[in-house]
Amino acid sequence: MKAILIAGPTASGKSALAIRLARKHGGAVVNADSMQVYDGLPILTARPREEEMEGLAHLLYGHRDPAQPYSTGEWAREAAGVLADLRRRGLVPVFCGGTGLYFRALLGGLDDMPPVPEEVRARWRGRMEAEGPQALHRLLAERDGAAAARIRPGDRQRIARALELLEATGAPLAQWRKQSAPPLIEEEAALKLVIAPQRPALRERIARRFDAMLATGAMEEALAFARRPGALEGLAGNAIGLAELLEVQAGRLEMGRARELAITRTRQYAKRQETWFRNQLSAHWRRIEEPEAFGGT
Incomplete structure (x- = not known):
């Protein structure tokens, strides 16, 4: 054991x-x-x-x-x-x-999610505080509609995480969900x-x-x-x-x-x-x- x-x-x-x-x-x-x-x-x-x-x-x-x-x-x-x-x-x-x-x-x-650079994370967390989850959810819907459909408009953590990953990797959330750690x-x-x-x-x-x-x-x-x-x-x-x-x-x-x-x-x-x-x-x-x-x- x-x-x-x-x-x-x-x-x-x-x-x-x-x-x-x-x-x-x-x-x-x-x-x-x-x-x-x-x-x-x-x-x-x-x-x-x-x-x-x-x-x-x-x-x-x-x-x-x-x-x-x-x-x-x-x-x-x-x-x-x-x-x-x-x-x-x-x-x-x-x-x-x-x-x-x-x-x-x-x-x-x-899912094997990659690390996100701290400056990218800080930028999106700052925008979340300034603009609120609904505004960033609308932005996510424009950039990654599949992710937005899966995440509630009030879920601050997951909205920010999806936007961070998109900026850091250039790939939508669904792509990373296909890979297992x-x-x-x-x-x-x-x-x-x-x-x-x-x-x-x-x-x-x-x-x-x-x-x-x-x-x-x-x-x-x-x-x-x-x-x-x-x-x-x-x-x-x-x-x-x-x-x-x-x-x-x-x-x-x-x-x-x-x-x-x-x-x-x-x-x-x-x-x-x-x-x-x-x-x-x-x-x-x-x-x-x-x-x-x-x-x-």
């Missing part, structure tokens, strides 16, 4: 299982969650706390500026570097997260686990976890994050609970209602994750209901 992959919905117990298996097999935990890559929201994105890490290395957590864009392709390139380093050190990588596309990237099912991990060399808890148990865990977030400083974290230039405009600004807590601070929402909304949104998100994993992960993934009872290999 050269790697361990642990996927599952939010609040399902992935992090604790990853730490336990990393300890057992001599490994390091590598983040595979698209929200936990960002700095500034360790509580609201449920990053493992220092005291939970048991002294094990945790990589690709909180290392990105929330005001800057970040793609699955960039994560895959960083993950490739982490893999090479861990292999040199004789450590087993334990990938843990809820972002399905990251696992697809690891196993070779991701090579796998970073061979499926047969990995233990692949997807946590699939019973729905009532997961719903209860989600509620308890959000209450714990509130008790450990989520409001203070939200306010500090909102003060960071550009942070709310990036993907991390969509973190569940952030908008609700800022509405409380602004006096437009009662805390009880904010709690209810955040828990409901988290449960809806978990359901979408469950659907993705059920439909997209192959039968070679081992499904477990209770990670606490999993004995390992």
Whole structure:
């Protein structure tokens, strides 16, 4: 076994299982969650706390500026570097997260998107801020109609990404979607686990976890994050609970209602994750209901 992959919905117990298996097999935990890559929201994105890490290395957590864009392709390139380093050190990588596309990237099912020069990226992100997504979506429709048809007019990240790729490569988005990146991990060399808890148990865990977030400083974290230039405009600004807590601070929402909304949104998100994993992960993934009872290999 050269790697361990642990996927599952939010609040399902992935992090604790990853730490336990990393300890057992001599490994390091590598983040595979698209929200936990960002700095500034360790509580609201449920990053493992220092005291939970048991002294094990945790990589690709909180290392990105929330005001800057970040793609699955960039994560895959960083993950490739982490893999090479861990292999040199004789450590087993334990990938843990809820972002399905990251696992697809690891196993070779991701479109092979090329890197975009920083100056090109900065120019389009600047135009997005100045002109808005609808205007750039109309521009994309003129230059790459097929891409515009697939992307919602309000999807800032994907509109900008399509325009960046078009300028940087001269090729439409569909051309790059025809090319698949090579796998970073061979499926047969990995233990692949997807946590699939019973729905009532997961719903209860989600509620308890959000209450714990509130008790450990989520409001203070939200306010500090909102003060960071550009942070709310990036993907991390969509973190569940952030908008609700800022509405409380602004006096437009009662805390009880904010709690209810955040828990409901988290449960809806978990359901979408469950659907993705059920439909997209192959039968070679081992499904477990209770990670606490999993004995390992």
